Amino acid sequence: QVQLVESGGGLVQAGGSLRLSCAASGSIFSIYPMGWYRQALGKQRELVAAITSGGSTSYADSVKGRFTISRDNAKNTVYLQMNSLKPEDTAVYYCNLRAADSGYFRRVMDYWGKGTLVTISS
Numbered sequence: 705q706v707q708l709v710e711s712g713g714g715l716v717q718a719g720g721s722l723r724l725s726c727a728a729s730g731s732i733f734s735i736y737p738m739g740w741y742r743q744a745l746g747k748q749r750e751l752v753a754a755i756t757s758g759g760s761t762s763y764a765d766s767v768k769g770r771f772t773i774s775r776d777n778a779k780n781t782v783y784l785q786m787n788s789l790k791p792e793d794t795a796v797y798y799c800n801l802r803a804a805d806s807g808y809f810r811r812v813m814d815y816w817g818k819g820t821l822v823t824i825s826s
Contacts, residue, residue, distance in 0.1 A: 706730040706815045710799050712784075713820030720824070721787045726799030726817055728780040733806040738775055738782040742795035742822075749798070753784060767793075789824045796821050 712724040728735060739754035753763045753773035761773050772785040782799060799817035804810045 706732055706801075706803050706805060706813075708799050708801070708815055708817035710797070710817040710820040713797060713822045715823045715825065716789060718790055718824055718826050720789050721785070722789065722822060724784040724786070724797055724799075724820060724822075726782045726801075728801060728803065728815070731806040732780060733804040733810050735777070735780060736802040736804075736812075738773075738799070738801040740773065740782070740784045741798045741800055742793075743798070743819075744792075744795040747795075752797070755782065786822070789822075791824045791826045794822060794824045 706728055707730045708726055708728050710726045712722055716722055736757050737754055740752045741749050742752050743749040751764060752767055753771055755761045755773045755775050763771060770788045775782045796819040798819045802814050804812045
């Protein structure tokens, strides 16, 4: 089983910065894509940023130029540096990754963190 622990959420003023972290632990054989999603109140969950195992990144148009996703494969951790935050970035942010466990069958599954709340005040 793989567990994800997110940290770094909080309350900041518009224009400020936050850095989210998500550390994976457990019976991990390999981690493939990693990403961050967010869900604002009353809205659907949306992909914010993703990073492949090779380091290629992609971003939602709404965060391009402001957010940066990165990963540390040695630590099984993905980060989301968020700058120039806006009130519309307020949401619960979820870490997501696809991983193969270390069991005999190397089962590949998608895993989700429990979410961390980011609130941007105007």
